[in-house]
Amino acid sequence: MENSFSINNLNLFYGDKQALKNISMDISRYEVTAFIGPSGCGKSTLLRCLNRMNDLIPNVRIEGDIVFDQENINKDKIDVVQLRTRVGMVFQKPNPFPMSIYENVVYGLRCQNIKDKNVLNKVCENSLRKAALWDEVKDRLNDNAYGLSGGQQQRLCIARAIAMEPEVILMDEPTSALDPIATAKIEELIQELKKDYTIIIVTHSMHQAARISDKTAFFLMGEVIEMGETRNLFHVPKDKRTEDYITGRFG
Amino acid sequence: MRKFNIKDLILDGITYLFSSVSLILLVIIFIFIFQKGFSSLNLELFTSPYWSENYYASIPASNNTYLLKSTLDSNEYYSEKFGIALKDDFNARNEAIVVISYVHPDSPFNELTNSTSGANEGQIITAQEGMIVNKISYINSNGVTRSAGLVIKQMAEDTINTIEKSDQLDSVFLQTQGGGILGSLIATIMLILISLLISLPIGIMTAIYLNEYAKYNRFTPWIRSSIELLTGVPSIVFGLMGVLVLFPITSVFGASGTSILLGGLTLSIILLPVIIRTTEESLKVVPDSFREASHSLGANHSQTIFKIIIPAALPGILTATILSIGRIIGESAALIYTMGTYISDKPELLKGATSLAVQIWSIMNGDQPNFGLASAISIIILVMVLVMNIGVKVLTRSKVKKW
Numbered sequence: 001m002e003n004s005f006s007i008n009n010l011n012l013f014y015g016d017k018q019a020l021k022n023i024s025m026d027i028s029r030y031e032v033t034a035f036i037g038p039s040g041c042g043k044s045t046l047l048r049c050l051n052r053m054n055d056l057i058p059n060v061r062i063e064g065d066i067v068f069d070q071e072n073i074n075k076d077k078i079d080v081v082q083l084r085t086r087v088g089m090v091f092q093k094p095n096p097f098p099m100s101i102y103e104n105v106v107y108g109l110r111c112q113n114i115k116d117k118n119v120l121n122k123v124c125e126n127s128l129r130k131a132a133l134w135d136e137v138k139d140r141l142n143d144n145a146y147g148l149s150g151g152q153q154q155r156l157c158i159a160r161a162i163a164m165e166p167e168v169i170l171m172d173e174p175t176s177a178l179d180p181i182a183t184a185k186i187e188e189l190i191q192e193l194k195k196d197y198t199i200i201i202v203t204h205s206m207h208q209a210a211r212i213s214d215k216t217a218f219f220l221m222g223e224v225i226e227m228g229e230t231r232n233l234f235h236v237p238k239d240k241r242t243e244d245y246i247t248g249r250f251g
Numbered sequence: 252m253r254k255f256n257i258k259d260l261i262l263d264g265i266t267y268l269f270s271s272v273s274l275i276l277l278v279i280i281f282i283f284i285f286q287k288g289f290s291s292l293n294l295e296l297f298t299s300p301y302w303s304e305n306y307y308a309s310i311p312a313s314n315n316t317y318l319l320k321s322t323l324d325s326n327e328y329y330s331e332k333f334g335i336a337l338k339d340d341f342n343a344r345n346e347a348i349v350v351i352s353y354v355h356p357d358s359p360f361n362e363l364t365n366s367t368s369g370a371n372e373g374q375i376i377t378a379q380e381g382m383i384v385n386k387i388s389y390i391n392s393n394g395v396t397r398s399a400g401l402v403i404k405q406m407a408e409d410t411i412n413t414i415e416k417s418d419q420l421d422s423v424f425l426q427t428q429g430g431g432i433l434g435s436l437i438a439t440i441m442l443i444l445i446s447l448l449i450s451l452p453i454g455i456m457t458a459i460y461l462n463e464y465a466k467y468n469r470f471t472p473w474i475r476s477s478i479e480l481l482t483g484v485p486s487i488v489f490g491l492m493g494v495l496v497l498f499p500i501t502s503v504f505g506a507s508g509t510s511i512l513l514g515g516l517t518l519s520i521i522l523l524p525v526i527i528r529t530t531e532e533s534l535k536v537v538p539d540s541f542r543e544a545s546h547s548l549g550a551n552h553s554q555t556i557f558k559i560i561i562p563a564a565l566p567g568i569l570t571a572t573i574l575s576i577g578r579i580i581g582e583s584a585a586l587i588y589t590m591g592t593y594i595s596d597k598p599e600l601l602k603g604a605t606s607l608a609v610q611i612w613s614i615m616n617g618d619q620p621n622f623g624l625a626s627a628i629s630i631i632i633l634v635m636v637l638v639m640n641i642g643v644k645v646l647t648r649s650k651v652k653k654w
Contacts, residue, residue, distance in 0.1 A: 097559055099562070160548065161547070164548060164549060
C-alpha cells in the first residue's frame with residue numbers, strides 16, 4: 001500500500017532536551033495508525049511534526065526528513081499554510097472557536113479567501129454530514145458552538161478539519177475529554193472516515209488503539225520501540241518492553 | 252494555651268478595626284459630599300451654562316389685567332397688571348436675589364426686546380422662571396422713568412408693590428442664574444473621544460505586538476518594564492510634558508495655548524499603559540488551543556489574531572476602554588496645564604476648557620468657593636465612575652470561561 005508519510009531519522013530537541021530519537025517509520029494511506037505509549041514519550045510531539053505545529057513552540061530544533069507527497073516537509077521553504085490545509089488536526093480537548101457552528105466549519109475556507117456563499121454552504125453541509133453531526137445541528141447552524149455537548153463539539157472540530165478536504169487527519173487523543181458514549185461515536189466516525197482519509201491517532205487507551213487502528217506504534221522515552229499491524233503488536237509483541245506495557249506492567 | 256488565644260483575639264481585633272477604618276472613611280466622605288451637594292443637584296445643572304447672561308430688555312406696553320388662575324406660594328408676589336410673579340431666593344454664593352417664579356402666558360414679559368447693544372440687539376426674549384430680576388424701570392405718573400428692584404435694595408414684595416402703582420413699564424434687567432455644567436460636560440465628552448481615539452488603537456496594537464508577535468523577543472521585557480514605569484509617573488509630570496512636548500503638535504493645527512486637543516493628547520499618553528496592560532491580560536487569557544486550532548486549519552498569524560484572538564479578547568478590551576473613561580473623568584492635575592482652568596460654556600477643540608473634575612478646581616479656587624456646586628459635580632463624577640466600575644464587573648463576569 002502507498003505511503004502517506006515517510007519519516008526518516010527524525011530527531012527533535014526542546015532546547016537541550018531531546019524529545020524524539022532517531023524516529024523512522026512509514027505511514028500508509030487510508031489506514032488508521034495509532035501511536036501509543038506512556039505520558040511524555042513523544043507521541044504527540046511526533047504527531048505535531050507532521051503538520052509543523054511545533055513551529056508555534058519556541059526553541060524547538062528538528063533534524064531529519066519527513067516526506068509527504070514526495071516533498072520533505074521539514075525544510076524551511078515549504079508552504080506551511082498549504083501543508084496544514086492538506087494535513088488537518090483534531091485536538092485533545094474540543095476547541096471550537098467562540099462563534100457560530102456554521103462559522104466554525106467554514107473558518108478554514110474563509111482564511112483561504114473563499115467567499116462564495118454557495119460553496120461555503122455546500123462544504124458546511126458535507127463536512128457536518130461526514131462528521132455525523134448534520135442531523136443534530138442542521139436547525140441551529142447559527143447558534144454558538146459552545147451550546148453543543150462535549151462530544152458534539154469534538155465532532156464539530158472534526159467537521160472543521162474535514163472542511164479543508166485534507167488528505168490526512170491527525171488526532172491528538174481526541175476522546176480523552178469525552179464520556180464513553182461520545183467516545184464510541186467518535187470511534188465509529190473514525191472507522192467511517194478512514195475510507196477517504198489517512199488517520200493518525202495518538203491515544204492513551206490501548207483498548208482504543210486495538211479497537212480502531214490498523215497499525216500501531218509503541219513509543220517509549222522518545223523512541224519507537226515497535227511498530228506493526230495492530231493485531232500482531234497486541235498479540236505477539238516482539239519487544240519485551242511492548243509486552244510489559246500492553247499487559248499493564250507499567251505506564 | 253490561654254495566653255495564645257488572647258494574642259490571637261487582639262490580632263483579630265486589630266485586623267477588624269483597621270479594615271473597617273477605610274470603610275468608615277469612605278462612608279463619611281460620601282455622606283459629606285452628598286449633604287453639601289445634593290441640594291444643588293438638579294436636571295438644570297446639566298443643561299445650563301456656567302456663566303450667567305445679562306439681558307437689558309424693553310417691555311412692550313400693555314393695559315390689560317392678567318388674572319391668576321392658580322394659587323401661588325406665600326413667598327411669591329404677583330403683579331396682576333403685568334402678569335409676573337417674583338420671589339426671594341439665594342444664589343449659589345448665598346447672596347439674596349429676586350427671581351421670576353411665574354410668567355402669565357399673555358404677559359408682556361413674554362415679548363421683551365433685547366436692547367443690549369451687540370449682535371443680539373432687537374431680538375425677542377422671553378422672561379423665564381428662575382431668571383434673576385435685578386432692575387425693572389417704570390414710568391411714574393409724572394412721566395419720569397424710575398427704577399424698582401434689587402438695585403435699590405427692594406426684594407420681591409416691594410418690587411411688585413412698586414410696579415403695581417405704575418401704569419407702564421419701560422425696561423427690565425434680567426440675568427440667567429448660570430452655575431451649570433453643560434460646557435464642562437461637553438468638554439469632558441470631547442476629551443474622552445479624543446483620548447480614546449488616539450490611545451485605544453495604539454494601546455491595543457502594542458498589546459497585540461507584545462503578546463502575539465514578540466512574545467519571545469529579546470526587547471519585549473524592556474518594552475514591558477518601561478510601560479510599568481510609565482504607570483508610576485505622576486500625572487502632573489505628564490501635564491508638564493504635554494505643555495513642553497505636545498504643544499508644538501497642537502499648534503500645527505492652530506491652537507494658540509491650552510486646548511482640549513492638547514488635553515486629549517496628554518491624557519492619551521497617560522492612558523496608554525492602562526490600555527496596554529489590560530488588553531495584554533485579556534489576550535493572555537485566550538487559550539492557546541484557539542491559536543493552535545486556527546493554525547492547524549491553515550490560517551496565518553494575522554488571520555489567527557484578527558479573526559480569533561481579538562474577538563475572544565473583546566470583553567477585556569472593552570474593560571480597558573471603560574477603565575480609561577473612568578480615568579479621563581477623574582483626571583485633573585494633567586489637565587490644569589494643558590486644558591486650562593477657565594470654564595468655557597461653548598468648548599472648542601482648539602481652545603481651553605475645563606473637564607468636570609477641573610471645573611471643581613476652578614470653582615473652589617476663586618475668592619468665593621462654591622461648595623454646593625463643587626459637591627454636586629463631585630457626586631456626578633462619583634456616580635459616573637461607579638457606573639463604569641459596575642460595567643467592568645458585569646463584563647468580567649460575563650467573560651467567565653466558556654472554554
